[in-house]
Amino acid sequence: MKTMELIRGRRSVRTFDGEVIREEHEWKLREFAGKVENPYDIPITWKLLDADVHGLSSPVIVGTDKFIAGKMHRVPHAEEAFGYTFEKIVLFAESLGVGTTWIAGTMDRAAFERAMKLEEGEVLPCVSPLGYPAKKMSLRESMMRKGVKADSRLPFETLFFDGSFDKPLTESSAGALADVLEAVRLAPSAVNKQPWRVVICGDKAHFYEKRSKGFAAKNGWDMQKIDMGIALCHFELAAQECGYGVSFELSDPALPITEDVQYIASYCVREAK
Numbered sequence: 001m002k003t004m005e006l007i008r009g010r011r012s013v014r015t016f017d018g019e020v021i022r023e024e025h026e027w028k029l030r031e032f033a034g035k036v037e038n039p040y041d042i043p044i045t046w047k048l049l050d051a052d053v054h055g056l057s058s059p060v061i062v063g064t065d066k067f068i069a070g071k072m073h074r075v076p077h078a079e080e081a082f083g084y085t086f087e088k089i090v091l092f093a094e095s096l097g098v099g100t101t102w103i104a105g106t107m108d109r110a111a112f113e114r115a116m117k118l119e120e121g122e123v124l125p126c127v128s129p130l131g132y133p134a135k136k137m138s139l140r141e142s143m144m145r146k147g148v149k150a151d152s153r154l155p156f157e158t159l160f161f162d163g164s165f166d167k168p169l170t171e172s173s174a175g176a177l178a179d180v181l182e183a184v185r186l187a188p189s190a191v192n193k194q195p196w197r198v199v200i201c202g203d204k205a206h207f208y209e210k211r212s213k214g215f216a217a218k219n220g221w222d223m224q225k226i227d228m229g230i231a232l233c234h235f236e237l238a239a240q241e242c243g244y245g246v247s248f249e250l251s252d253p254a255l256p257i258t259e260d261v262q263y264i265a266s267y268c269v270r271e272a273k
């Protein structure tokens, strides 16, 4: 299935139909997760876990006992690397018809950390349930979706800019890049805050994080950088599908920005020959 269809079709699934995940799907997910790389070259260990074996639970998830979790060393750019990598796994699961939900908060974190044998200096950023979506969402799930306006996203011109932050980019003026940026716009994010901002300068797409209040933890961990990794993943996959060549760069163009905005990374985008 095409990436753009997967991105458009994905939503968080919190109500599953109770069917045990098929062995073939479990095997494919394990194989895919074991191979997927990230532009920061930061290793991440993935495991599929059974809730009953490890005593795992999430108060928002019903109808499945299977979870996937990842752990890594707490190093610079860990958040972006995790976001990028886990979103590739999420979209692969979507291609198999397996539903997921990014979960960083609403889970028994201690139980997941025990199950992953988390060691000193390691972090378990998020987990996700794996299973087949139920036909009808639980009332709790419907209410959660309404609470964070999960079905809507910020307008194109709030998120994307032409050369500098004082020049919003409209969908019609984005030309051939419009579809690629739309893939970024549709990405999932913690509490649906959508912290990504992208400034297009010639053949470069510069990604910035516009921080929301109350997300950065005292220990420096910034969950919204996970969202940024998801945005980078969507950009790269959609650009490749649209036939562009892309290369990842960490090279701050030093554009004027406000205090709540931080440079994250860039992609150099080349027309396909």
Ligand SMILES: Cc1cc2nc3c(=O)[nH]c(=O)nc-3n(C[C@H](O)[C@H](O)[C@H](O)COP(=O)(O)O)c2cc1C
Binding pocket: 010, 011, 012, 013, 060, 101, 102, 103, 104, 105, 106, 107, 126, 144, 148, 149, 150, 151, 187, 188, 189, 190, 191, 192, 223, 226, 227, 230
């Ligand atoms: C980093 C991250 C953390 C999240 N943590 C939670 C969580 O703890 N519990 C939850 O129910 N949803 C969580 N979500 C799911 C978001 O609420 C959801 O992606 C967003 O509302 C958009 O809805 P959608 O995924 O259906 O498009 C998280 C998403 C991301 C990207």
